[in-house]
Amino acid sequence: xxxxxxxxxxxxxxxxxxxxxxxxxxxxxxxxxxxxxxxxxxxxxxxxxxxxxxxxxxxxxxxxxxxxxxxxxxxxxxxxxxxxxxxxxxxxxxxxxxxxxxxxxxxxxxxxxxxxxxxxxxxxxxxxxxxxxxxxxxxxxxxxxxxxxxxxxxxxxxxxxxxxxxxx
Numbered sequence: 001x002x003x004x005x006x007x008x009x010x011x012x013x014x015x016x017x018x019x020x021x022x023x024x025x026x027x028x029x030x031x032x033x034x035x036x037x038x039x040x041x042x043x044x045x046x047x048x049x050x051x052x053x054x055x056x057x058x059x060x061x062x063x064x065x066x067x068x069x070x071x072x073x074x075x076x077x078x079x080x081x082x083x084x085x086x087x088x089x090x091x092x093x094x095x096x097x098x099x100x101x102x103x104x105x106x107x108x109x110x111x112x113x114x115x116x117x118x119x120x121x122x123x124x125x126x127x128x129x130x131x132x133x134x135x136x137x138x139x140x141x142x143x144x145x146x147x148x149x150x151x152x153x154x155x156x157x158x159x160x161x162x163x164x165x166x167x168x
Contacts, residue, residue: 002059004123004138004147006154006163011092012136013151013162017051017126019088019104030126030162031133041130044084046106050113050127051134052078053090055100057121064098071101074120081116083108110167114139127167137167144168 002008017028019037026037028051041049054070056062062070078085084106089099105113110127117125118139127137138144144166151163 001057004144006147006151006159008059008123009136009147009151009163009166010154010156010159011094012124013156013159015090015092017088017090017102017134019051019086021086021104028126028128028134030136031158031165033133038130041106044106046130048107048109048127048129050105050108050110050117050125050137051088051090051102052105052113052117052120052125053100053102053122054120055102058123067101070120074103074116077116077119078103078105081112110137113137133165135165135167136162141168 013030019026019028021040024036026034028034028037052074054074055067085103088102088104090102091099113125113127114137122139124136124138126134128134145168148163148166148168152160154160154163
């Protein structure tokens with residue numbers, strides 16, 4: 001397990017989260033509104049959503065085959081719970097870190113989303129509500145608190161804002 005650190009939180013904040021929707025592939029970023037995405041959600045009557053991956057639990061690199069199996073298990077878990085989901089992937093700024101296959105899960109409440117992500121060993125998810133900016137939500141708040149506090153003093157104003165608005 002890689003423990004949470006301000007640097008890891010900064011990496012999450014700088015990641016682009018791509019959602020493959022029926023009409024377009026949209027880029028979501030923490031703390032940045034996407035009006036086209038909001039329209040998509042409003043047209044479907046979606047109030048809450050989460051971007052969840054099963055890849056690389058607790059930031060431990062797995063093989064592509066292991067991550068693919070975990071992605072299939074996450075998709076099955078979401079389908080079993082009868083949520084509408086769209087494929088996506090998270091792309092970090094570190095070129096050595098492979099994009100992580102993910103799901104944009106529509107209509108899921110934050111605690112349900114965090115519980116699902118915990119089943120797959122994730123540090124955090126991206127959570128949002130229609131009309132608001134995407135936010136980082138931690139799955140193990142007690143483990144994240146110190147790193148989030150430290151990230152609130154980060155040199156990068158975007159990372160500071162992400163940490164300030166993170167959901168513990």
